[in-house]
Amino acid sequence: VGGLRSQASQGNYPIPAGTRDILPEEMRELRQLSSALLETFQRFGYGEVSTPTMEYEDVLVQGDERAAGASYRLFDEHGQVLALRSDMTIPIARLAATRFADAEPPLRFCYLSHAYRAVRPQRGQQREFLQAGIELIGADAPDGTVEVLEVLTAALDAGGLPRARVGLGHAGMFTALLQEMGVPPADGRPVLEALSRHDLVELEQRVAALGLDERRRRTLATLPQLRGGAEVIERAIEVGGDDVRAPISRLAEVSGRLGERGIAERVIFDLGLVRDLGYYTGAIFEVYDPALGHVIGGGGRYDGLLARFGHPLPACGFALYVERMHVAQAEEDRARAEGRT
């Protein structure tokens, strides 16, 4: 029945920009994709949970100052501020800290849930979007990180995206590197800001203004451009020497373990990777498929988050954007049909 148009369907009864109705044909495929993802998570021992769509804003802010970027707030009948969740990481951290306070870690949870964020116009962004993901709580790096990466690559295969890759970086690496070089935090901030805007031209200008020697300057300018296989870590040490060794050691540990799990070729090490949520502390991920120009998922380690809910445990997880994965599937099919893969 898709494609049927009448006067009434042409805008007299609009729905908010960035939301959508899903009709049977698309729904069937989305359901299939969602089930394949959940089955994969469960096969690895992750139990599905569900949390309220809206939470007290105070509680979300406990996890992240910006409530992980929550955009929609309302008052309940007592005047309390409620926020629509913008991701599942903080709600599950809250759930783990309260409902599983006495449980023996590690805890393994998965979810298939809608989340809500503001959209910028004309970008195909969704105000309401479906996320499928896992949270591994109480397993430290590098073991926990490697397990999460293994589940992630299995999920991408189950989702029909064997060409998809995971970008892997480290949230604190650049900060640690600046510290290692004795750059005062105030001077380092503009450098970090340029990095988070992906502006490598400004980064180089800011680095030049720090008054470091030639090698250190080159290290700071080159490192964010290094991405590729495990050789990237060698290359970073080659460029930066002792300054780099400690900041990069956590990534190097993960690198060594990926081969054992047979997923080394699914991971792109990326020393310039940054994510904009405040709670990440260690490894960070972004998920890409060559058929799509947008990121289809992300995640990382947030070893400090559970402590903010009074239950200090290391943790790691990821979320896949189910609708974008579906678009990537369709694009992959088209690329195959056109013989481009």
Place this chain on the structure above:
Amino acid sequence: MSEPLRLAVSRGALFGETLDLLERIGVDTAVLRSDSRSLMFPGGEVTVVTMRPGDVPTYVEAGAVDLGITGKDVLMEQHERVVYELLDLGYGRCRMVVATRAGSRFADDLERRLGAVRIATKYPRVAARWFEQSGRQAEVIEVKGSVELAPLSGLADGIVDLTATGRTLEENDLEVREVIAECTARLVANRVAHKMRHDAIDRIVKRIGNGAA
């Protein structure tokens, strides 16, 4: 052989020098230089796609092209677009400035008396940010054509615009009051392509880096 990288090139002030740059790194630009009406120019290593300067970030962000060349002014105006800015190509150098009628204290007086200045510009977001950052209030008026007309006709008290030599400003009796930024041509990359095709992109970046002025 993998697919060629797609490179968006602005037709506009930067076009000529961009073609010179492409030629220096071994891209055949003969068809591009002919007055072909085509928009896409397939090549072995690079497929060139031509478009208006302001569209480059849109195509790059969406991944419709892997790389793009456009001015820093365009990137500043569309700063919320997520693209990787890889190289300063050095050409197309000009300044983003605030200019008012020459010799007048007009804008200062107005700011004192009315609490705000009216600024005409093709860069409404750059202008708004600049005045906001410097703690002043401005009423920003977006215009599409010759910005110099706005203060002459009384539409605005001043303008925010690009100037290379300053001649157009001078001819219209305008003078530079503040410099917001130095702008040059930049090479930008799509976020996914930057990772998935890192080898091919790094090869091009290296060659452009060696060939750039």
